[in-house]
Amino acid sequence: MKRTALVTGAAHGLGAMAARRLAAAAWDVVAVDVDELGLAKTAQRSPNTHARVCDVTDPDAVAQVLAMAGPVHRVVHAASAGPAGPVLEQPLGEVQDVLRTNVLGTLSVVQATLPGMLERRAGELFLCPDASGPPASPSAAAVAAYADALWAEHGGRGVTLRCVHAEAGTPHGLVLDAMDRSLARPAPDVHVRVRSARRPLLAALARR
DSSP states (O other): OOOEEEEESTTSHHHHHHHHHHHHTTOEEEEEESOHHHHHHHHTTOTTEEEEEOOTTOHHHHHHHHHHHOSOSEEEEOOOOOOSSOGGGOOHHHHHHHHIIIIIHHHHHHHHHHHHHHHHTOEEEEEOTTTTSOTTSHHHHHHHHHHHHHHHHHTTSSEEEEEEEEOTTOOHHHHHHHHHHHTTSOTTOOEEEEOOOOOHHHHHHHHO
16 A cells, blocks of 8 residues: 655755655655755655655645645654744744744644545644754744644544654654654654653763
């Protein structure tokens, strides 16, 4: 049976690694990002990875990608933007850009994919709001609250929903491992919290 995964933010970081890992596991991967060159690198030597340039904050663009992809069985939403500085020092325009990408982009992807999963009563939806910023960021908190609202409304209808929170500096491979392990957890356990595996001494040395 063909298994299709949609991975956003697939040009770099967590999204790129997720796309490569899923492709290696024989998933048909639709890799989405605004960075065409980065997408091409992610899709190298992977005939079952299909790169699509798409801004996730544009619902029409996301809908067009989904129309070409067909039914999606797993979503890894890792597209995000990180703030450039402390919360109080961020210019309003920068805050708006981050919220547009991280929060409205999440809504756009969820609204395009979750209804089909609910109709089929099957699917896996991973939201990764920390992919480009600290877990305590306002946008990450907003996505976490949105995940809780989604579960309150649609939990128990066959779709696995996970909101993934990772400490800054956690290797992407560890985050993906934790995501895979979370599939065996009770369905209402929506939030996955990943801690860096570095030992205290190594962490102290890394800060020097």
